[in-house]
Amino acid sequence: MFAFAIERRDERARAAQLATPHGVVETPAFMPVGTAGAVKAVTFSQLGEIGAQILLANTYHLLLRPGDEIVARMGGLHGFTGWRGPFLTDSGGYQVFSLAGLRTLDEEGVLFRSHLDGSPHRLTPERAMQIQMNLGADLVMAFDECLPLPAPAEAVAAACDRTTRWARRCRAEHRRADQWLLGIVQGGTDLALRERSARELLELEFPGYAIGGLAVGEPKPDREQVLAHLDPILPEAKPRYLMGVGTPEDLLAAVGHGIDLFDCVLPTRNARNGQLFTSRGRLSIRNARYKEDQRPPDPDCGCPTCRTASRAYLRHLHLANEMTAATLLTIHNLFHYLDMFRRMRQSILLGRFKEFREGALHSLSAASGVESQE
Amino acid sequence: MFAFAIERRDERARAAQLATPHGVVETPAFMPVGTAGAVKAVTFSQLGEIGAQILLANTYHLLLRPGDEIVARMGGLHGFTGWRGPFLTDSGGYQVFSLAGLRTLDEEGVLFRSHLDGSPHRLTPERAMQIQMNLGADLVMAFDECLPLPAPAEAVAAACDRTTRWARRCRAEHRRADQWLLGIVQGGTDLALRERSARELLELEFPGYAIGGLAVGEPKPDREQVLAHLDPILPEAKPRYLMGVGTPEDLLAAVGHGIDLFDCVLPTRNARNGQLFTSRGRLSIRNARYKEDQRPPDPDCGCPTCRTASRAYLRHLHLANEMTAATLLTIHNLFHYLDMFRRMRQSILLGRFKEFREGALHSLSAASGVESQE
Numbered sequence: 001m002f003a004f005a006i007e008r009r010d011e012r013a014r015a016a017q018l019a020t021p022h023g024v025v026e027t028p029a030f031m032p033v034g035t036a037g038a039v040k041a042v043t044f045s046q047l048g049e050i051g052a053q054i055l056l057a058n059t060y061h062l063l064l065r066p067g068d069e070i071v072a073r074m075g076g077l078h079g080f081t082g083w084r085g086p087f088l089t090d091s092g093g094y095q096v097f098s099l100a101g102l103r104t105l106d107e108e109g110v111l112f113r114s115h116l117d118g119s120p121h122r123l124t125p126e127r128a129m130q131i132q133m134n135l136g137a138d139l140v141m142a143f144d145e146c147l148p149l150p151a152p153a154e155a156v157a158a159a160c161d162r163t164t165r166w167a168r169r170c171r172a173e174h175r176r177a178d179q180w181l182l183g184i185v186q187g188g189t190d191l192a193l194r195e196r197s198a199r200e201l202l203e204l205e206f207p208g209y210a211i212g213g214l215a216v217g218e219p220k221p222d223r224e225q226v227l228a229h230l231d232p233i234l235p236e237a238k239p240r241y242l243m244g245v246g247t248p249e250d251l252l253a254a255v256g257h258g259i260d261l262f263d264c265v266l267p268t269r270n271a272r273n274g275q276l277f278t279s280r281g282r283l284s285i286r287n288a289r290y291k292e293d294q295r296p297p298d299p300d301c302g303c304p305t306c307r308t309a310s311r312a313y314l315r316h317l318h319l320a321n322e323m324t325a326a327t328l329l330t331i332h333n334l335f336h337y338l339d340m341f342r343r344m345r346q347s348i349l350l351g352r353f354k355e356f357r358e359g360a361l362h363s364l365s366a367a368s369g370v371e372s373q374e
Numbered sequence: 375m376f377a378f379a380i381e382r383r384d385e386r387a388r389a390a391q392l393a394t395p396h397g398v399v400e401t402p403a404f405m406p407v408g409t410a411g412a413v414k415a416v417t418f419s420q421l422g423e424i425g426a427q428i429l430l431a432n433t434y435h436l437l438l439r440p441g442d443e444i445v446a447r448m449g450g451l452h453g454f455t456g457w458r459g460p461f462l463t464d465s466g467g468y469q470v471f472s473l474a475g476l477r478t479l480d481e482e483g484v485l486f487r488s489h490l491d492g493s494p495h496r497l498t499p500e501r502a503m504q505i506q507m508n509l510g511a512d513l514v515m516a517f518d519e520c521l522p523l524p525a526p527a528e529a530v531a532a533a534c535d536r537t538t539r540w541a542r543r544c545r546a547e548h549r550r551a552d553q554w555l556l557g558i559v560q561g562g563t564d565l566a567l568r569e570r571s572a573r574e575l576l577e578l579e580f581p582g583y584a585i586g587g588l589a590v591g592e593p594k595p596d597r598e599q600v601l602a603h604l605d606p607i608l609p610e611a612k613p614r615y616l617m618g619v620g621t622p623e624d625l626l627a628a629v630g631h632g633i634d635l636f637d638c639v640l641p642t643r644n645a646r647n648g649q650l651f652t653s654r655g656r657l658s659i660r661n662a663r664y665k666e667d668q669r670p671p672d673p674d675c676g677c678p679t680c681r682t683a684s685r686a687y688l689r690h691l692h693l694a695n696e697m698t699a700a701t702l703l704t705i706h707n708l709f710h711y712l713d714m715f716r717r718m719r720q721s722i723l724l725g726r727f728k729e730f731r732e733g734a735l736h737s738l739s740a741a742s743g744v745e746s747q748e
């Protein structure tokens with residue numbers, strides 16, 4: 001049912017096929033975030049049109065509404081939502097740990113209150129597995145302790161060790177053969193801790209590994225160091241997922257360190273706020289300079305939005321609070337991300353990843369945003 | 375550039391082709407409302423997919439934002455929005471007359487304040503023509519005085535007579551050969567006034583006629599009487615447009631009185647509020663009974679939403695305030711309306727309109743809403 005087959009390596013980057021019960025994902029791949037079982041402002045049909053192959057859904061949100069047991073009775077996420085491709089669910093931990101003040105944490109797990117109605121809920125490694133088995137995604141995540149950085153060294157070490165103990169409990173509890181459970185490496189920016197975390201998880205023989213606890217406030221060079229350090233430690237033959245990262249620049253770097261899977265809310269969230277990612281940097285559609293600009297958002301982009309809509313029209317819809325603006329901007333931003341991944345993958349297959357990355361970074365750094373360039 | 379060719383009559387109903395500079399509209403036809411140059415929550419691509427042939431845009435909203443002169447410089451509504459099919463713009467009058475307290479009215483026109491920023495604006499028959507020539511729709515509307523009903527008989531008569539004087543000024547001011555300017559019959563529910571209004575407008579030889587001032591509070595039988603009375607007065611060979619009407623039942627009745635064109639916010643607005651139109655009546659997706667209902671909204675519907683989404687999923691998205699809910703429900707409701715028009719048209723072409731209407735009304739009246747039936 002599952003397989004991970006590397007087609008080609010180019011330096012440390014890899015192009016692979018990840019087979020799941022709901023189809024193949026060509027990696028490196030970006031997973032649009034479908035928080036509550038839908039990617040905000042777009043339909044599955046539109047996601048298919050722009051080439052999304054796998055979606056991420058959030059356990060925390062689905063647990064609270066509509067509830068994992070309802071989703072299970074509706075046939076899991078696939079039956080409930082109608083998305084036919086693969087899903088990945090997170091463990092819920094990241095959202096719960098962000099609920100500062102609404103949660104208490106101990107070795108057993110986390111007690112927290114719903115941000116919707118204040119109702120109390122408990123999340124433990126076992127419960128996170130039961131929920132994710134109910135949700136029925138193809139890829140599911142271990143329940144880890146994720147700290148915001150910077151944090152005291154002892155706190156990072158303690159969270160890292162607890163993450164290993166919890167990973168063991170997750171491994172014991174998880175029982176669906178049609179799901180791959182991925183372990184999550186923690187350890188902040190401490191390379192020794194990261195290595196210890198990775199080696200302990202390797203003993204548990206997960207079918208794939210995620211790197212968590214990054215893009216949570218650390219300096220970018222520290223993040224790159226962690227990726228470079230983990231690259232030779234993580235098994236070559238298994239998929240690697242860098243959680244919650246990031247900007248186009250971050251993604252180009254991480255693929256260069258051998259990462260296969262990514263998710264991030266940036267393209268979708270920024271779209272709703274009127275910010276577009278383009279080949280020449282970011283473009284804020286509210287800017288008055290676009291009032292009568294008949295050009296598409298990105299003249300080098302072939303997405304459904306750039307094929308039909310001008311900056312002037314998108315600016316108008318955004319300022320008029322028309323939902324269609326969120327839809328059109330989300331389609332562009334997701335296409336931009338997905339297309340960048342398709343082109344990265346192609347460059348790896350052709351042994352030209354380094355040139356591709358340098359060219360893309362050059363375009364992005366030549367301008368600090370489209371605005372400064374035109 | 376323009377033509378209106380009746381293909382077949384069936385009793386008083388007509389199936390026709392309305393040729394415009396931006397394509398043919400098969401009538402009877404429903405025009406989705408694209409207030410600010412977009413139909414709320416959907417894209418033009420989605421509108422094309424469900425078979426919309428012509429859109430309505432609101433002069434009032436476009437005048438205030440982004441402004442008709444900007445739209446003109448961007449190539450009119452077609453160049454600005456990218457919608458390639460025909461557009462109709464209203465005159466702005468209806469919205470302005472709804473701004474109770476923010477407007478003053480005299481023979482010259484209306485002085486009003488923007489609901490957005492309180493800025494003062496003037497709308498006169500001449501200005502309404504200039505704005506609509508700037509917007510560049512295929513079909514444009516005379517500037518009329520529209521009263522909410524019930525109203526004193528003298529007020530209705532005065533508004534009706536003023537509408538004729540204003541129609542004359544509109545006719546004199548309008549100069550674009552690539553637009554058809556339609557006159558608007560007023561007169562409330564007074565049949566004699568309606569007839570006078572129609573006959574005065576006929577002298578001005580508009581290429582088509584609209585019936586305004588209905589669906590503004592009058593009893594349904596009164597409205598039907600007006601339509602039946604005007605049917606033999608309005609010229610057979612010209613298109614007829616019933617403004618702002620209405621429910622599926624209203625539309626079935628009005629097509630039977632020889633109306634060709636319709637617009638209404640019901641399908642789009644109700645979708646955003648969670649109400650679906652189905653072949654068996656209305657369905658409120660918030661209803662707790664749909665919590666685990668795996669059926670599509672309307673099992674007899676072939677729209678993109680009913681093909682992929684269950685009531686349980688749509689209810690979840692709607693309650694979670696996901697924009698995608700508005701999109702999926704809008705697609706269904708518009709498809710339901712457009713498909714009803716396609717089937718009405720087909721029944722006219724086959725000489726079976728009466729059977730079709732009776733069958734449709736029977737389905738709708740057998741249940742007062744889907745809820746009561748299941």
